[in-house]
Amino acid sequence: DDEIGRECLLKVSYNSHDKLKAVCRSWEAMLSSPQFYEDRKISGTSEQFICLIQAIPKGNSADDKWQATRAYGLTLYDPLQGAWDRLPSIPEFPDGIPLFCECFWVDQKLVMIGGWNPSRWEAMNSVFIYDFTSGKWRRGADMERIRSFFACAVSPSGLIYVAGGHENNKNALRTC
Numbered sequence: 001d002d003e004i005g006r007e008c009l010l011k012v013s014y015n016s017h018d019k020l021k022a023v024c025r026s027w028e029a030m031l032s033s034p035q036f037y038e039d040r041k042i043s044g045t046s047e048q049f050i051c052l053i054q055a056i057p058k059g060n061s062a063d064d065k066w067q068a069t070r071a072y073g074l075t076l077y078d079p080l081q082g083a084w085d086r087l088p089s090i091p092e093f094p095d096g097i098p099l100f101c102e103c104f105w106v107d108q109k110l111v112m113i114g115g116w117n118p119s120r121w122e123a124m125n126s127v128f129i130y131d132f133t134s135g136k137w138r139r140g141a142d143m144e145r146i147r148s149f150f151a152c153a154v155s156p157s158g159l160i161y162v163a164g165g166h167e168n169n170k171n172a173l174r175t176c
Contacts, residue, residue: 006030010045015078015085018135032133037108050077051103051110056096071096071118074103074110074130090128090137098124102152104160108132111140111160114147123148123168147173 009030012020021028030036040046056071073096074087090097090112101115110130117124125147127140143162150165150173163176 002026010040010043013081014047014132015083034108034133037133047078047080050079051075051105052077053097053103072099073097087130088135088137093118098126100148102150104152104154106154106158106160113152113160113162114143114150116148123166145173145175
C-alpha cells in the first residue's frame with residue numbers, strides 16, 4: 001500500500017533518502033517532492049541540522065594539514081544521530097565555497113550569497129542554492145551588485161534582504 005510506504009518513508013532519516021530514491025520510481029518521485037518534506041515537517045519527523053562552514057584540510061602530514069588552508073566546505077551535523085555529513089561542492093567551486101559568503105536556510109534550501117571568489121580574490125554577486133530535495137546545487141539569480149562583508153536577513157515569507165558591505169574596490173555600499 002502506497003500510504004503505508006509513505007508513512008514509513010516520512011520517518012526515515014534524511015541521510016538515507018538518496019539510497020531510497022533508487023528503490024523504485026514511485027519512491028524517487030515521492031522523495032523528490034517538496035510536499036514530502038512539508039509533510040515531514042507537519043508530522044514532526046523532519047530533522048534539524050546544524051550547518052557549519054569548516055576548513056578543508058590540506059596536505060597529508062600532521063604538520064602541514066592545517067597550514068595555508070584557504071578552502072572551506074559546508075558540513076551538516078545531525079545532533080540526534082551524532083552524524084556529520086559534508087555537502088557536495090558547488091560545481092563552479094570544486095575546491096571550496098566562496099570566502100566570506102553568507103548562508104541561509106529558506107524553504108528546504110540552503111542559500112549561499114556573495115563573498116569572494118577563492119581563486120581570484122574578487123568580490124562576487126553570485127547566489128548558489130543547495131536543494132535538499134534533489135541533493136544538488138544550482139545557480140540562483142545574481143545579486144544586483146557585487147558585494148562582500150554585507151549584512152543579510154530572511155523575512156518570514158522567505159525573502160532575503162542584503163544590505164551594506166563593500167564592492168570590489170573595498171568602497172562601502174549604502175544600498176539594500
